[in-house]
Amino acid sequence: MSTSTDMKGQPVDKAMLDSMLRHRLFYTPSFEIYGGVSGLYDYGPPGCALQANIIDLWRKHFILEEDMLEVDCTVLTPHDVLKTSGHVDKFADWMCKDPKNGDILRADHFVEDVLETRLRGDKEARGLAIEEKEETDAKKKKKKTKGQQAVKLDDDVVKEYESILAQIDNYNGEQLGELIKKYDLRNPATNLQPTPPVAFNLMFQTSIGPSSNLPGYMRPETAQGQFLNFHKLLESNYGRMPFASASIGKSYRNEISPRAGLLRVREFLMAEIEHFVDPEGHKKHHRFNEVADIELTLLDRETQLSGQTTVRKVPIGKAVQDGLVDNETLGYFLARIHLFLKKLGIDQSKLRFRQHMANEMAHYATDCWDAELLTSAGWVECVGCADRSAYDLSVHAKKTGASLVVKERLEEPKVIEEWVVDTDKKVLGLTFKKDAKAVESALAASTQEQREKLAKELEESGKAVLEVAGVADGKVEFGKDLAKIEIRKRTVHHREYTPNVIEPSFGIGRILYSLIEHVYWTRGSDGGDEARNVLSFPPAVAPTKVLVVPISAKDVFKPFLQQLLQKLRAAGIPSRVDHSNTSIGKRYARNDELGTPFGITVDFQTVKDGSITLRERDSTRQVRADTDKIVATIQSLINDSKTWQDVEAELPKFEGQEL
């Protein structure tokens, strides 16, 4: 696992960061006074505002920029929908149980943890660990002494372990079970091997309606609602293709072992795009040229399968050209995701796009890349970008008989040849009686290949055998009197196709947490003060934009404050006033922890000449000007039309006190 650093390149002090986030109420364990429920977190005021700003930026960057059709579908989903989509059967993780204490373990995490512990022990035995990682803090030392003892491994074993870890997401339950046996992996709590992995479905189940006869689930993704509305959305887009729908909403996964914090939770906010595209024409994208030169950091499938995690930087244009990324539309969205994360303030050196391995991909996907962000918990999947092919639309159409296709007028009519079945209804009724309808449907639903085969059989033996589910033993025999099957020419004016779907899917909570780690740093102690925490959010993302600090609570400042607040509100700049009695420095320090980018001090000079000071969070430098100028300046800083350097060049510096 790579080590993560804070914004200034220092190791992240996770304990200090966590305590600050809890104290400032960014988020907090839900139901804590009831002992809490693992995997459930509430957002407090700054977390809520941060989340809203991320969503706002997302909506502008994706939905508005590309005229996407936003929908808001229900979380409650009936069983049949998720049965068809494959989630009832396949949306599961592998779960083991400790035979003695009943611990429930997620199999892949268990394998990963035990192997990582052994590798750490090996490094320690070789005397490498401390030199390599500068593991100086008390916590990590403790971890080492608590875990397996320092045992040196054979060089070959180290390589084997590293190779397993590089492709840990590629194993199924059986394979994970084999790894547990082969390497004798034991639960540290009992020193016993856990039971073989079994599938555990991750959906929360419930029952809809008063008679309890409609089983349902809380959706595990927002995508299905978008697929089911495909035809209505296509109509509301006046039939034009390609187009995208988008949705922002909660989804639910009953994780086997949620992590502490926001990285693996059971209820989370997702933002998902379903871009519907014609599968013919290589899934070109008309704006691909705008992004072709953008360089992405890629970790492809082959590299992982060879047991490596080496990334390479490739312009997305070249990656698509070389076939590394499957098509332009997929590549376009990878680049757009990159730009979005950059805008948010994500550290580009802690972002990589990792391609899924074959076994790892969701049951529907044909190619998939995850945007992963490096945090103190390692590389975390924050955005998935999958080509779901025509899978979902096809299975839902097949199950319901609904038309989830695009019908496109051909510029020139086309003559096609096709196998046609003419059924004699009279003979059908006399021969099959109550089963007549089933046989007729089976004939009508037969594919071109099946028809060709049936026609050949009829031709050769005068009889043909058709599979009909639920009739006799599943097969019925019929002759030429019942159905004529022949190839005919037909002029078609339309082309019908099921669109493919490219799906960028964002886990907002994971992005939010990773962002916090990326913009976190500690200001060195000046003049004997304690080190101070800072969150350097870009102004557009910061929960509050401006902290207003009156130098004292005296009445003389009140009219200035009121006027200032009104001007900030009119300019649409969210601000807060800190009236408390603590020193100005302390008040600013508190707001550095909240990531508030700007501070305004109202002081005695203000009373004299109406001027106020503006402080920038990261540099703590200040300028001074009249209210209107300061408000306009803040607006330019938030909408990125000016930098702090520009402001310092324009407005007089203020050096009253270092804050």
Next chain:
Amino acid sequence: MSTSTDMKGQPVDKAMLDSMLRHRLFYTPSFEIYGGVSGLYDYGPPGCALQANIIDLWRKHFILEEDMLEVDCTVLTPHDVLKTSGHVDKFADWMCKDPKNGDILRADHFVEDVLETRLRGDKEARGLAIEEKEETDAKKKKKKTKGQQAVKLDDDVVKEYESILAQIDNYNGEQLGELIKKYDLRNPATNLQPTPPVAFNLMFQTSIGPSSNLPGYMRPETAQGQFLNFHKLLESNYGRMPFASASIGKSYRNEISPRAGLLRVREFLMAEIEHFVDPEGHKKHHRFNEVADIELTLLDRETQLSGQTTVRKVPIGKAVQDGLVDNETLGYFLARIHLFLKKLGIDQSKLRFRQHMANEMAHYATDCWDAELLTSAGWVECVGCADRSAYDLSVHAKKTGASLVVKERLEEPKVIEEWVVDTDKKVLGLTFKKDAKAVESALAASTQEQREKLAKELEESGKAVLEVAGVADGKVEFGKDLAKIEIRKRTVHHREYTPNVIEPSFGIGRILYSLIEHVYWTRGSDGGDEARNVLSFPPAVAPTKVLVVPISAKDVFKPFLQQLLQKLRAAGIPSRVDHSNTSIGKRYARNDELGTPFGITVDFQTVKDGSITLRERDSTRQVRADTDKIVATIQSLINDSKTWQDVEAELPKFEGQEL
């Protein structure tokens, strides 16, 4: 039931409106290709945008205006929390079953429906119905002939029925059962009396975690998460009172019989405020004077109990003064709700505040008023505003032992007298052995009243009896040797209290639907055209602000269009272009249905002099000016700094064609 009208005073053509809303994809039944699930609806693009704008306005009007602390808590809630809050035992509706066909009926709606049908039959028999209500449309006539035959009732019976209907929300299950028997109310489908009402809990149940041992529910309201975080929120507000938290999120109620449409659904968006206030000092509000003169339309408890539904208009200041509304804080929020609904575009003549009757109030409330909006389905509760007293904080504190109180430093220390218990631990241990701890806790938890009683018993007989759950038969006897109970003086420097909670709670979907009915009207046919639907949303609320219509798809317009769109985007004005080949009039008509307030035409004159036309939706009048002027004008119209009249006075009229 009152009849509702559209914006121009015409009866609402519900069928036409519904078809338009579905066609334009404001909302649509969820999972329709799977046959749908009653009570679940998806929002399409215009519905989504409308919802987002309502939420945006709500956030500005309430959260930002009053510095509320926004939180986002989980929907998944463990059983214990909702057991304590009373929801597991009491959050239920009364349900009956038809003994023959198994129909499940919500008891109060069943009683209401049958009595209303009988009253309609009576009116018809008296020859009143048609004159009174102008029931000319085919649908209503059908309803009458399908239902009970026209039977005249005694005048006394009519009065009885009307009185029951006026207080229908005041009956419990037993009383509803009595009404069914007394008036022989039968299910029209089978002509049988349904079974007696039983309670049906409205929460969706699920199970959290892989071992299925943590039962949970999907929250029925956002409030509980806010209460459980009370102490953290108070701290993050630096201990200052009063303050409010607020939350916007989905809640779930497993309705027995959901209505078609958005008015009674099983999954819905709520916006809730929990305003925490000191119960002493009559719950004054420091901004009450700002709203005291606002006149509200009130329907109080007494009027309803007397079988009437007559409203009266009262300034909220007077209503509080007269004790009609319990306190200033409750009154303040009623007025703020009124102002919010007005801003949204709600028709003031279709808004009333109805006070809850005693039996109707939620189990926690001490006073409650609903903002009801008149729609074609009658008066619909859209906002509840309840005084929940200290109920929730008290029960959660009692159950968990957490401190959910405010500790306030007294300006002057106070000497108080209180009953104190001194327990002799040695005697306690010897007497009660393993139960000692339980007895000690019971003594420590005893109230002042209980202590006074115990002291008196000890004084009189040397012995006292204490209730201790789970010990012996629930009662233990002890003597003076075990505990000394006496009254003592103590100087206190702090005051501790459990805040009361005023809760304004908004059903966003109901408000959204009612608003649509209130701004809906049909433009008269001009020149033989069909009547056209219009939704006159205020500009700030409209899903899209501007429709841009190029007069043709010719290349010559493209540079103008691009420039215009970029200027609109820079000004933050959401717009859409309609490139289709239909006439400009048809394109505008389509957008009148979406409620788009402004239209811009780019025509051949634009190519010559750069001028464009601006059309106003309701008047269909147009002005013409250059792009910058038009964009600035739209901005002023959206932020309400100009009216269309102002614009017509300033810019040259354009009369090219009536659109």
